[in-house]
Amino acid sequence: xxxxxxxxxxxxxxxxxxxxxxxxxxxxxxxxxxxxxxxxxxxxxxxxxxxxxxxxxxxxxxxxxxxxxxxxxxxxxxxxxxxxxxxxxxxxxxxxxxxxxxxxxxxxxxxxxxxxxxxxxxxxxxxxxxxxxxxxxxxxxxxxxxxxxxxxxxxxxxxxxxxxxxxxxxxxxxxxxxxxxxxxxxxxxxxxxxxxxxxxxxxxxxxxxxxxxxxxxxxxxxxxxxxxxxxxxxxxxxxxxxxxxxxxxxxxxxxxxxxxxxxxxxxxxxxxxxxxxxxxxxxxxxxxxxxxxxxxxxxxxxxxxxxxxxxxxxxxxxxxxxxxxxxxxxxxxxxxxxxxxxxxxxxxxxxxxxxxxxxxxxxxxxxxxxxxxxxxxxxxxxxxxxxxxxxxxxxxxxxxxxxxxxxxxxxxxxxxxxxxxxxxxxxxxxxxxxxx
Amino acid sequence: xxxxxxxxxxxxxxxxxxxxxxxxxxxxxxxxxxxxxxxxxxxxxxxxxxxxxxxxxxxxxxxxx
Ligand SMILES: Cc1cc2nc3c(=O)[nH]c(=O)nc-3n(C[C@H](O)[C@H](O)[C@H](O)COP(=O)(O)OP(=O)(O)OC[C@H]3O[C@@H](n4cnc5c(N)ncnc54)[C@H](O)[C@@H]3O)c2cc1C
Ligand code: SF4
Numbered sequence: 001x002x003x004x005x006x007x008x009x010x011x012x013x014x015x016x017x018x019x020x021x022x023x024x025x026x027x028x029x030x031x032x033x034x035x036x037x038x039x040x041x042x043x044x045x046x047x048x049x050x051x052x053x054x055x056x057x058x059x060x061x062x063x064x065x066x067x068x069x070x071x072x073x074x075x076x077x078x079x080x081x082x083x084x085x086x087x088x089x090x091x092x093x094x095x096x097x098x099x100x101x102x103x104x105x106x107x108x109x110x111x112x113x114x115x116x117x118x119x120x121x122x123x124x125x126x127x128x129x130x131x132x133x134x135x136x137x138x139x140x141x142x143x144x145x146x147x148x149x150x151x152x153x154x155x156x157x158x159x160x161x162x163x164x165x166x167x168x169x170x171x172x173x174x175x176x177x178x179x180x181x182x183x184x185x186x187x188x189x190x191x192x193x194x195x196x197x198x199x200x201x202x203x204x205x206x207x208x209x210x211x212x213x214x215x216x217x218x219x220x221x222x223x224x225x226x227x228x229x230x231x232x233x234x235x236x237x238x239x240x241x242x243x244x245x246x247x248x249x250x251x252x253x254x255x256x257x258x259x260x261x262x263x264x265x266x267x268x269x270x271x272x273x274x275x276x277x278x279x280x281x282x283x284x285x286x287x288x289x290x291x292x293x294x295x296x297x298x299x300x301x302x303x304x305x306x307x308x309x310x311x312x313x314x315x316x317x318x319x320x321x322x323x324x325x326x327x328x329x330x331x332x333x334x335x336x337x338x339x340x341x342x343x344x345x346x347x348x349x350x351x352x353x354x355x356x357x358x359x360x361x362x363x364x365x366x367x368x369x370x371x372x373x374x375x376x377x378x379x380x381x382x383x384x385x386x387x388x389x390x391x392x393x394x395x396x397x398x399x400x401x402x403x404x405x406x407x408x409x410x411x412x413x414x415x416x417x418x419x420x421x422x423x424x425x426x427x428x429x430x431x432x433x434x435x436x
Numbered sequence: 437x438x439x440x441x442x443x444x445x446x447x448x449x450x451x452x453x454x455x456x457x458x459x460x461x462x463x464x465x466x467x468x469x470x471x472x473x474x475x476x477x478x479x480x481x482x483x484x485x486x487x488x489x490x491x492x493x494x495x496x497x498x499x500x501x
Pocket of ligand 2: 446447448449450451452453454461463468469490491492493494495496
């Protein structure tokens with residue numbers, strides 16, 4: 001083991017900055033990997049570490065309380081000898097001195113540093129008196145949840161995952177809901193425009209209106225009486241506005257650290273920052289080199305944060321056996337009666353096939369994406385975890401598209417017309433990635 | 437021996453556990469986790485602990501006898 005006190009009696013120290021899913025899992029994984037030194041977990045928020053996905057789902061709708069989104073109790077921290085420093089932000093890093101400064105004036109020396117400061121909601125560019133919300137922290141979700149107790153129409157700006165989930169939640173609570181997005185098919189960015197259209201239909205099927213292809217020009221008024229002016233000249237009334245237009249990495253506190261930053265902290269395939277191999281970055285804030293894709297990526301997915309946490313912890317505890325972070329991308333989203341699971345990089349394909357169909361109540365289907373060379377680039381499943389598991393395995397194993405299609409079709413159980421089997425479509429090329 | 441536990445009601449079929457340790461966890465046709473064994477050895481515990489912690493809804497844990 002690499003981490004008992006050394007000959008000089010120095011106990012090795014890992015400082016982790018950021019106490020959400022990435023930071024907490026890194027601390028726990030260090031113990032599972034056999035690290036025996038000190039672990040200090042620093043977090044800006046006062047609250048005990050909590051998880052984010054339920055903040056636009058179970059917590060927002062009122063089904064779960066704050067306890068249930070917790071990631072680490074004080075007991076669990078004590079059991080793993082994780083020292084919590086909550087309510088203090090890291091303000092500065094000196095890589096040469098191996099030291100982090102905190103907002104209360106204290107500083108911490110480290111042998112290894114793991115940066116897991118995540119991302120913040122991109123702030124709303126429209127600032128009326130009140131009534132505009134973003135959803136990123138427990139506080140954000142709590143105040144939106146309070147406001148959604150009052151009746152009145154809701155406008156959601158941004159039709160991506162968080163916007164769509166917030167819309168579904170507001171609808172479930174009985175509100176009239178309109179989703180606005182400048183893209184003609186917002187989720188098309190992730191699943192391609194053709195399949196993206198089914199996601200638009202999903203809103204409509206649940207009585208939610210969409211204004212896609214138009215932007216927001218201004219928002220005026222105050223909570224309870226807001227006017228959302230759109231670029232086509234129309235105005236939508238709202239009691240509450242939710243703005244879900246993406247996230248920006250929390251790397252500002254590192255500006256003078258000398259660490260290379262470019263839309264996130266640049267890392268190698270082992271999650272180590274460039275130039276400082278004892279400093280790691282994980283989760284939403286990290287832009288690491290993906291060895292299979294051979295490019296730097298920053299991924300805002302829960303599972304990626306957990307996997308990077310385990311990878312960084314392993315590489316700290318076992319420097320003689322460095323492990324690269326080379327994941328098959330995976331993200332889920334729950335919208336209305338759809339449990340959506342996406343694996344790989346669907347839009348890297350040029351063609352897709354649908355197993356089952358995506359219409360009607362609670363459909364069960366999978367979409368597989370390929371290119372002209374017969375490779376499998378990704379899959380989207382709806383209400384079909386079994387197919388998702390298969391797709392993840394097939395992607396990991398590097399299966400070809402035909403084999404994958406055969407395996408998924410053979411699973412049986414897709415909704416629609418089994419006798420017709422598989423339907424084929426070629427996505428148009430009229431629409432490009434980008435936007436909110 | 438440590439025993440595997442699951443909250444089958446809480447499981448949402450996110451399948452991270454299955455992906456991490458396919459020899460321990462599987463998923464049924466309804467998308468609910470299946471435990472492929474009841475007891476595990478101390479040696480395999482760290483690996484399975486990490487898989488259990490990859491569950492987004494905390495539906496998995498390990499109990500000591
Ligand atoms: C509402 C919502 C719903 C989501 N739903 C899904 C989903 O369904 N599926 C999915 O795969 N992903 C989902 N995600 C994304 C997923 O939650 C993120 O990818 C994940 O939280 C990233 O974890 P992280 O630890 O890297 O960063 P974060 O979760 O952003 O945590 C960073 C932590 O660092 C702290 N911090 C920041 N700066 C400092 C500083 N200078 N000093 C000290 N502490 C600091 C912050 O307070 C925060 O606690 C969702 C995200 C949100 C917001
Ligand atoms: S990771 Fe959790 S939610 Fe997902 S299948 Fe396993 S137990 Fe169920």
